[in-house]
Amino acid sequence: MTSAPDRPSVLLAALGPTADALRPEVAQYAEGPGDGIAVCDGVFSVAGSRWGRFGLLARPFVGPRLMITSYGADVPFHVENRLEQAPDGAAELRATRTFRFARRTETFVDVLRVGEQSGTLVNRLGAAQRVELTLRCEATPEGHLRLRSERAVLRLGRLRIPLPGVFSVSVQVEDGFDDDTGCQTVRALARNPLLGTVLTYRGSFRWRIRHP
Secondary structure (H helix, E strand, O other): OOOOOOOOOHHHHHHHHHHHHOOHHHHHHHOOOOOOEEEEEEEEEEEEOOOHHHHHHHHHHHOOOOOOOOEEEEEEEEEEEEEEEOOOOOEEEEEEEEEEOOOOEEEEEEEEEEOOOOOEEEEEEOOOOOEEEEEEEEEOOOOOEEEEEEEEEEEEOOEEEEOOHHHOOEEEEEEEEEOOOOEEEEEEEEEEOOOEEEEEEEEEEEEEEEOO
16 A cells, blocks of 8 residues: 655655555555544553653653653543654654543654664654654564664754663554454553653554545
8 A cells, every 4th residue: 555656654665565564454554644634532551651750850851742741541542643844855744642641631742754774764752852763663473563663862953862771762662453343553662771661552543534
């Protein structure tokens, strides 16, 4: 499955020929919103971070709309994915994720673009985009889409500072499909060598394309 030439899919472009190994429902979602907005609504069976105070301390350094400070079960969520053009002309997939915890609503945003190396994506996190991950993009034996981090850097102006060991974070995200419910599925895990799991979410959702 391919996108329209003038609105290319960031995810399928990164996958290259291995995109053919995705199951059809996952490939359709990975194709992206085209000239519309992909609107996703669902429920996470579990979501958030148990390191809320750490997130508050880190926020001045990493910027807003990145650190999730709540944790809960059965968390409704809403996601909007938009395809945009960066100042350098590259296609970017911008996601806005809203978590509706029992006591507060929290949002984090990120941007994906095709990486320089084959099979990779560049993932810039938060509204300030100060944290940047290099993600390996692959199809699983089940036909799911898996993203896993290989490198993390801190962006400060023109400086790009690699995040070593204890300051780094490893991320893995898997998008799939549940035949029994007919819903898309998602699982995400972010871990730090010292703190352990700093963010997790897993759940299911339905999605549609909304046109302006």
